[in-house]
Amino acid sequence: MGGDQVEEAVAGCVAALRPAVERDWEGTKAGGLDWSCRDTALHVADDLVAYAANLAGRAQDGWVPFGLTLDDGTDNAGLLQVVEAAGALLAAAVRTAPRDARAFHPYPFGSADREGFAAMGVAEVLLHTHDIARGLELAYEPAEELAGSVLTWLFPHVRPGQAAWPTLLWATGRGELPGRAPVTGWRWRNNLVLPTERLTLVGVRPAAARDLRLGGDGGFEWIEGGPFQGTRDAAGMVVKAYEAGVLRPEFGLFVLVRREDGRAVGGMGFHGAPDEEGRAEVGYDLVEAARGRGYATEALRALSRWALARDDVRLLTATVDGENLPSQAVVTRAGFHRATVEEERTAHEQQDVERANALRLYLRRA
Template sequence: MRPMSGDHVTEAVAGCLAVLRKAIDRDWRSVRAGRVEWDCHTTAVHVADDLVAYAANLAGHAQDAYVPFALKPDEGTDNAGLLQVVEATGALLAAAVATAPPGVRAFHPYPFRSADHVGFAAMGVAEVLLHTHDMAEGLGLPYEPSAELADSVLATIFPHVRPGPEPWSTLLWATGRGELHGRAPVTEWRWHNNLVLPTERLVLTGVRPAAARDLVLDGDGGFDWIEGGPEQGTRDAARMLLTAYEAGVHRPEFTTFALVRAEDGRAVGALGFHGTPDEDGRVEIGYNVCAAARGRGYATEALRALARWALARDDVRTVHARAQAANTASQAVLTRAGFDPVGAIDDRLVAYELRS
């Protein structure tokens, strides 16, 4: 699966235009757009407004709020003109995504108040796919985007949604637009961008299911790795994440994080949770650093930051970690990060814990 990109935005917009041009002579103001409360004209304006707003936030590196403007078509703009606006704003977002500097993030409220270029691409594609569905439904037109587009959206910004038999029907169900066998109807929903946690020298960057899938398939997950990376431990962690996602038990905040150096944007290792907190508020954490980056304190710095973040939550009271009994370097990392030894697990492993 390719990481979400400007090409995906372009593909989604092209599909939207192809469908809606079939009804260009209809009165869109008199037709409700599927299950939403807007007519088709208002919905098309909304799509264009979202596309240009995402482009502006990403290109302008907005940090605290949306760039303060709104799109308003000229008075009397007909359907053909409106589709031209959608096409142009889609091109603006595609260009903003394609030219965004590596690692740049900009404001979006859900749920961690920022998104990277991959997130903005996925949100733009989601807006286009879902609202094209709404308008096509209202106008009585058949519409179904490619399975890859729908799957990419799900695995990028719906990490909490268990994949269904078909990506498009799953995305419609996840956004309250359809039914899925064996699952209750969805009445409220939000997408989820990935969490990032900056430290002094690193940016702990949450790995999405889409990136985890690529890592499992021997890809780079969309990260620029230093020599020797990613190591097998990172791929194993990605496999655990992907298994949880496919089972529908993955929570996007309790994920694997790539350790990205702030100075050059290169990934030097990974750190993450082995699952969600249990009923006693205990969560397990693991980590690895590429051989070329060891001995510089990256693991300790990252471990301190992620453990501090976890223990600040109401649902975490203990962070648990394991180290091989023969690996004194790993045990030293845990000790420097504030963890206390709590005994041997077996003849190979020792346990450490940090409590709130």
């Protein structure tokens, strides 16, 4: 997801709407919206410029305080030119932003990275072009791959359907899908990022998780020897949960990125969302070259603080091999304590007895 996708989305928008520039956009409502077609097109341009400005300016506390207005007398053809220019600005901002750049966006965690801003720009264009085309009774359907990218980057909580475009329309309250209830309220979701002194824990989206599972780098620059197999296995868990429609992305996988050079050194995350009793299990691994430097402890402390500050998490667990003394030291330094014999027996009662006896259970409570 990047500048190319932004430009592709905008080109599709302009191609779909240009045949109707001589019609009355101001007096025609856009699909199911309260806005006119003209207001909706201006909204698209305004959002594209706002995303570009926030990303380029690294805004941290709110939107850059300006708005987009049209010159008096601007016709519909001129408005489409503004949309094209705004898309070009966002594409340029995305292409020139560093990998670790983040800027303000309110939902749900207060910021987005360059891929997130690109995805939001594409989503605005695709969805509102659909709205305008409906109002003007024009045919419009974006490329399936483009709609699918929006789903995997911004809607990780939505179970994918047989076709991406109808699924995206359904997920945003614009259509129906067989077997699924109508959507009456929705939000997209940028990924969660947690900073520490030396690391950044970057939430992994389904698209990146799929790449990691298949042997790729997930869009990260890894130190030599990475990623470790445990990270790839955890990425597979994320993909499985996404495909089943049960993924809560903030309780998925995080890649540990070293702040000094932007290189990934390991993975850490949850084995799933907290259960009804507020229990969640954590796991982690580091590339061998990064071990022995306290990275895992630093990251686990940050992830644990974030989780236990939530209302839906009351207990974190970590299962460590009995012979893995370095990993046991990590969880202990991160505030976990060894479970009692009874607690271990209860936790392992569904596991193979021989395997369970080789494991050690550690707990950290809110």
